[in-house]
Amino acid sequence: DGGITQSPKYLFRKEGQNVTLSCEQNLNHDAMYWYRQDPGQGLRLIYYSQIVNDFQKGDIAEGYSVSREKKESFPLTVTSAQKNPTAFYLCASSFRDRTYEQYFGPGTRLTVT
Amino acid sequence: QKEVEQDPGPLSVPEGAIVSLNCTYSNSAFQYFMWYRQYSRKGPELLMYTYSSGNKEDGRFTAQVDKSSKYISLFIRDSQPSDSATYLCAMSERAGFQKLVFGTGTRLLVSP
Numbered sequence: 297d298g299g300i301t302q303s304p305k306y307l308f309r310k311e312g313q314n315v316t317l318s319c320e321q322n323l324n325h326d327a328m329y330w331y332r333q334d335p336g337q338g339l340r341l342i343y344y345s346q347i348v349n350d351f352q353k354g355d356i357a358e359g360y361s362v363s364r365e366k367k368e369s370f371p372l373t374v375t376s377a378q379k380n381p382t383a384f385y386l387c388a389s390s391f392r393d394r395t396y397e398q399y400f401g402p403g404t405r406l407t408v409t
Numbered sequence: 410q411k412e413v414e415q416d417p418g419p420l421s422v423p424e425g426a427i428v429s430l431n432c433t434y435s436n437s438a439f440q441y442f443m444w445y446r447q448y449s450r451k452g453p454e455l456l457m458y459t460y461s462s463g464n465k466e467d468g469r470f471t472a473q474v475d476k477s478s479k480y481i482s483l484f485i486r487d488s489q490p491s492d493s494a495t496y497l498c499a500m501s502e503r504a505g506f507q508k509l510v511f512g513t514g515t516r517l518l519v520s521p
Contacts (some may be wrong), residue, residue: 300452302452327506336417336513337513338413338497338510338511338512338513338514339453339497339499339509339511341508341509344506344508346506354508355508384450386452386453392505392506393504393505394504395501395504395505395506395507395509396441396443396458396499396501396504396509397443397455397458398455398509399455400445400452400453400454400455401452402451402452403450403451403452405450
């Protein structure tokens, strides 16, 4: 089955620790995205990548980092510099010329205490 | 003013009702309009997308775009308890890369 997987589903970390969230897709999509979802707010774009070895900052990139070494994978690192990291993180992917048609993974709930 | 406005709800309806979910927007350059369904603690699921104005139907779902009023709607016929979820609208100016602008979502509750 084609789709997007994110792991883990739940993640707990202590303040000051970096943590990496995994995102893998087998849809042969060129573009991948990371969003953050907080209660009462729309999805906010953290980073996006249109091709391998290239990525761009979204609206709220501070305190986050990404890599895109393979077409299928787009991991997100939440660093200790992110001031309010507790949130629901969503990964999505699309074909590069159909970015309106994004498909989402199941999400990772990160809690930092 | 937010670029996309969506009533948070909750919208409560009995099973079998016709549901109307709406978004308004301010950017007249938007041309692609999407509706996502999100169950609690899950990722959003793309229901349908529409290009420019007009209607699009898929089973019990109909998406409608009125660009002159900057208003989009999603209608759900014969609503079911399994339709209980949060519905997000999203918009984009073009097909090639541009970030999607999302509404905050409307929570729908369909009671048996």
